Amino acid sequence: MAEVNSIAVIGAGTMGCGIALTAATNGIKALQIDVVQAQLDRAKAYHEKTLARNVQKERMTQAEADEAASRISYHAEMGKAGGANWVVEAATENADLKKKIFKQMVDVFGNDVVLATNTSSISITEIASSVGANAPRVIGMHFFNPVPLMKLVEVIKGLATSDETTQRTIALAKQMGKTPVPANDRAGFVSNRVLMPMINEAFYAWMEGVAEPEHIDEIMKLGCNFPMGPLRLADFIGLDVCHDIMMVLYRELGDQKYFPCPKLRQLVTAGRLGDKTGRGVYDYSKK
Numbered sequence: 001m002a003e004v005n006s007i008a009v010i011g012a013g014t015m016g017c018g019i020a021l022t023a024a025t026n027g028i029k030a031l032q033i034d035v036v037q038a039q040l041d042r043a044k045a046y047h048e049k050t051l052a053r054n055v056q057k058e059r060m061t062q063a064e065a066d067e068a069a070s071r072i073s074y075h076a077e078m079g080k081a082g083g084a085n086w087v088v089e090a091a092t093e094n095a096d097l098k099k100k101i102f103k104q105m106v107d108v109f110g111n112d113v114v115l116a117t118n119t120s121s122i123s124i125t126e127i128a129s130s131v132g133a134n135a136p137r138v139i140g141m142h143f144f145n146p147v148p149l150m151k152l153v154e155v156i157k158g159l160a161t162s163d164e165t166t167q168r169t170i171a172l173a174k175q176m177g178k179t180p181v182p183a184n185d186r187a188g189f190v191s192n193r194v195l196m197p198m199i200n201e202a203f204y205a206w207m208e209g210v211a212e213p214e215h216i217d218e219i220m221k222l223g224c225n226f227p228m229g230p231l232r233l234a235d236f237i238g239l240d241v242c243h244d245i246m247m248v249l250y251r252e253l254g255d256q257k258y259f260p261c262p263k264l265r266q267l268v269t270a271g272r273l274g275d276k277t278g279r280g281v282y283d284y285s286k287k
Contacts, residue, residue, distance in 0.1 A: 018147025
């Protein structure tokens with residue numbers, strides 16, 4: 001099975017940036033695509049900052065960092081990446097948007113290119129339904145944040161995903177230094193189906209006055225040996241992202257336990273989305 005030498009990453013948000021950087025540091029040319037130039041600028045700044053920090057912490061040499069940076073290019077049009085031999089979509093967690101992007105991907109990339117999605121909760125079969133006869137090439141390739149550090153990739157087959165596509169995806173994950181683990185195509189897969197109800201319950205514990213956020217997090221860290229408490233983790237993921245994943249779980253599984261806690265919904269409505277806005281459960285504005 002031939003190794004992938006170039007990967008197009010559609011979306012330059014947190015996950016897309018991390019996927020592109022991980023590819024580049026593992027010898028793969030990465031084409032970072034986003035229609036918003038400001039997102040591309042932020043992606044480039046993130047890549048430069050992360051590589052510089054890796055050199056400072058002696059995780060890599062300056063020559064290795066320079067080489068990784070040289071493998072990343074930035075483009076506002078998907079058509080500029082048509083020569084890539086792999087593509088992964090890492091756009092916002094919205095099924096209609098993802099299906100629209102997948103239709104564009106079919107037009108841009110060759111017939112032998114795997115069409116992967118980094119969705120964290122949306123049905124792979126639903127996304128694949130937008131590309132008709134190309135559905136066997138569609139697969140879920142769910143990375144975890146921060147992508148350069150987290151080893152896991154959930155590999156999710158849709159109803160029509162071919163075995164060849166699955167094996168090629170597993171091989172690429174390993175080529176990128178990750179550990180691929182299979183999961184079935186059910187809402188939230190494994191990780192978010194288990195994680196999001198816990199985060200939601202932490203919001204209920206806060207809302208109902210069981211304990212303050214810092215105490216909830218400290219108890220879960222010390223009592224369950226978590227590296228990060230659930231409310232702090234929610235801020236890190238993005239409260240809007242948590243909300244959207246919970247709504248997918250609620251709609252698809254039909255169980256009230258997945259419906260987002262009113263406290264979480266209130267913070268999202270107020271624009272307090274966590275790390276990325278400087279304030280969520282916690283206030284980061286002074287850091």
